[in-house]
Amino acid sequence: MAAANLIFSIANVKIGTKETGTYGTDLGVTKGGGTLTQDITSVEIRSDQKSDPEAIIATQAPKTLTLNLLDASPDNLALAFGGSAAGSVVTIPALVEGIEKGIKITTRTVNKVYYEIEIPRALVKGNSTITFGSDDASTIPLDVAILKPSSDTYKPVTIKKITVA
DSSP states (O other): OOOSOOOEEEEEEEEESTTSSOOOEEOOOEEEEEEEEEOOEEEEEOOSSOSSOSEEEEEEOOEEEEEEEOOOOHHHHHHHHTOEEETTEEEOOSSOOOEEEEEEEEEEOBTTEEEEEEEEEEEEOOOOOOOOOSSSOOOEEEEEEEOOOSSTTSOSOEEEEEEOO
């Protein structure tokens, strides 16, 4: 019996202008998937009378995204390294500030279910590595910090389950 609620692979990744809800540029194929991480930092409040904490209070919950692009287009290379593309030439500045975008990931459909992960405001930091190997094509990692949207209309991350009729 197959489970109905599986998040499986990436069907596509699109980027757009931050906080607009539009994602028009497809980044092409990926390889090795991606990783969405939330790393919660908390403080334990302890008393002298008990060995267990009285409370645990979350103080931070930074979220990050890593994607492995296989499509080495000039635009993807510029995005990954915080540079710019003009035709077939990519230039990378001495000090990279990152590029703010909105990101939407759509997973592949399994058992008539797929997921859309929307990140309305993200900073592609420009930390990237290309490994030149003789065994397989190189991937271009995108290192992304998920930022708090400036409007309460959006949340930092939204994961939507969609059932196909």
